[in-house]
Amino acid sequence: MKQNRKFTIFKQSILDIFYVWSKEFHTIIKDQGVMIFFILVPLAYPLIYAFIYTNETVHEVPVVVVDESHSARSREFIRMVDATADVHIMSYAADIEEAKEIMKCKKAYGCIYIPSEFNQLIAEGEQVEVSIFSDMSGLLYYKALLSACTDVSLEMNKEIKIQRMGNTTNRQDEVSSHPIEYTYVTLFNPQNGFGSFLIPAVLMLIIQQTLLLGIGLSAGTAREKNSFRELAPINRHYQGTFRIVLGKSLVYLMIYAVMAAYITCIVPRIFSMVQIADIKTLFGFMLPYLTACIFFAMTTSIFIRNRETCMLIFVFTSIPLLFISGISWPGASIPAFWKVFSWIFPSTFGINGFVHINNMGATLDEVIPEYRALWIQTGVYFITTCIVYRYQIWRSNKIK
Amino acid sequence: MWWLIVREMHRMTARPLYFFCMVIAPLFCYIFFTTLMNSGLPTNLPVGVVDMDNTSTTRNIIRNLDAFQQTEITSHYKDITEARKAMQRGEIYAFYYIPEGTTEKTLASRQPRVSFYTNGSYLIAGSLLYKDLRTMSELASGAVEQQVLYAKGATERQAMGYIQPIVIQAHPLNNPWLNYSVYLCNTILPGILMLLIFIVTIYSIGSEVKENTAHVWMRIAHNNLNMALAGKLLPQTVIFFIMATAYNSYLYGFLHFPCNSGILPILTASLLLVIASQSFGIFLYGLFPTLRYALSAASLWGVISFSISGFTFPVMAMHPSLQAISVLFPLRHYFLIYVDQALNGYPLSYSWHSYMALLIFALLPLFIMKRLHNAVLYYRYIP
Structure with missing residues (x-):
């Protein structure tokens, strides 16, 4: 008898969950605003971002040269710099003043200055300095110019050394010019591309932010429409807090399972970005990320009193959240206070975990800290969501 | 006019949302970005x-x-x-x-x-x-x-x-420390402010339609939309300009970031950015007279600004179509002014076209005045 009663309650609660689920599903489908955030934005934003960064790096940064040496060797230097992929010699200037003028007009973003004693000093076996000046409006200009010139100078140094050495064999030349050789490998982002580094983070952030906006919007609407301006409508099916929370979150999870698959699997493929994720690991990781984001969004929706308020509150947070995740600004250099602050947001762990899995081929073992943190967040935010919803129901009952 | 301003002040103080978006959020971002990148260049x-x-x-x-x-x-x-x-x-x-x-x-x-x-x-x-x-x-x-x-x-x-017969001596002009905070904050902070101005402007016009108070608003303005908008947005202009001055004095006065042009050109640019952003907000609302669409469009435009203005990834390296589109973003012009003026200290004549571009943004509402008038008077709120 007792068993039977328990079963009835269980059955009832499952039915309630599905009632809430189908209700919420219908509201979302009918609400164009929510659909934009849940479907259109996750579909379109990744494409826009991938398109912006599709060229990955700067090539052929225009640079002006002041060659006061006018020697065969200085011309060789300039020719070799021009031949690199990063720098394009757009013009020659008679002196630094003229070069400055060209830079002011934004025709060139850097200047190479070869002093008049360039060739002479080298011939005398002295060290000579080649100066490069770079416009600092973009660090990539500086990086391109510096790396091109450094490469060329090392190459020329080697030749000069070999000339002086008077060795007899090629092998001797090699050894004496470079007693210890070195190789350099950029792992996980072979072309050092800007897009390959930034876009995975943006993708993860889009998932969290659209959930915040979508759930906030529907919560705001619910509050506006309900005569008590409260979150959870009073109805027989809306009695158990668990049932409401589970039923609603199930809808979001269902939609986002599809969207996340698109964002994490298809978008990187379209733009042929680095994608070496193990599919099972990726799915295993995305589950706690989605649940953490959903419950986080449901908790914060308490702050949303009107339909449109969510856009005022959440949109600008995308920029700080991207920086605090430790992708662009290295996590090791983030001050302790902000580090702890960043643990509030699922995106911090989601972005790092996804980058590790997708770009660096990590398995779940290697992302255990992030994985665990996301499950903890899921738990914590599930509880806070229940408290928040409970409070809402209590309030609306009291007013009635 | 006076009554419009008083009315707007009441509206703004009645809702903590305005205070949050106009003061708290920008201040938080100012402090956040500068303290996050406190070290300038990551070490160890x-x-x-x-x-x-x-x-x-x-x-x-x-x-x-x-x-x-x-x-x-x-x-x-x-x-x-x-x-x-x-x-x-x-x-x-x-x-x-x-x-x-x-x-x-x-x-x-x-x-x-x-x-x-x-x-x-x-x-x-x-x-x-x-x-x-x-x-x-x-x-x-x-x-x-x-x-x-x-x-x-x-x-x-x-x-x-x-x-090493040849050594390369690098001179990163005007940012010899390669300070990332200088490199990023100078554009991120105005960018955040711009995004919030877009949104607040649209919200404050749209909420009149939503709350069915638009006719009251227009009646006080004697059915003159120009006056109505001026009365509504001037108090916001003042507050936003105070916030813009705040980041300028914080960055250049307190943190001593390079400001080789003197403060005036960059302060002028900030004022123009505030006005351009407000005008752009009005323009968007006129274009999409539904609060939600206008806010979505503003969010899109505002967030994309950070990428397309080219302060992280140069516009030069983007697809040609994007290079053309980049001029449609106010932050792009502000960034160009900042580089020429504050960072490099070039004469004003090198950046007059960027100032002009911001002024053109300020004129944008003129194109949609009629549409906006109809929208405010006759449109019903669409959720």
């Missing part, structure tokens, strides 16, 4: 070492590497696989690999090969470390040569002239 980034040789020579290389400003040797691994796994866990951003027999081969002139690996997924950390690791590799090679030369009786000057 964790690097791993795989030293299979383990002689005094290789240990010396590692010690020297540790002394570099950006590099901090945090751990030693017994082989490459372990180091790679540590990198996948995100514990290190790079590692240096010295194979067995390096010292011996060096002494026997058999040209050993060391290698280093950086993590390209963390681009900034990766490229900073690349610089250190490469310099170190060059130095290691040079150190061997140096010893040989000293043994032959060369002076230091002679030795350096021999080892």
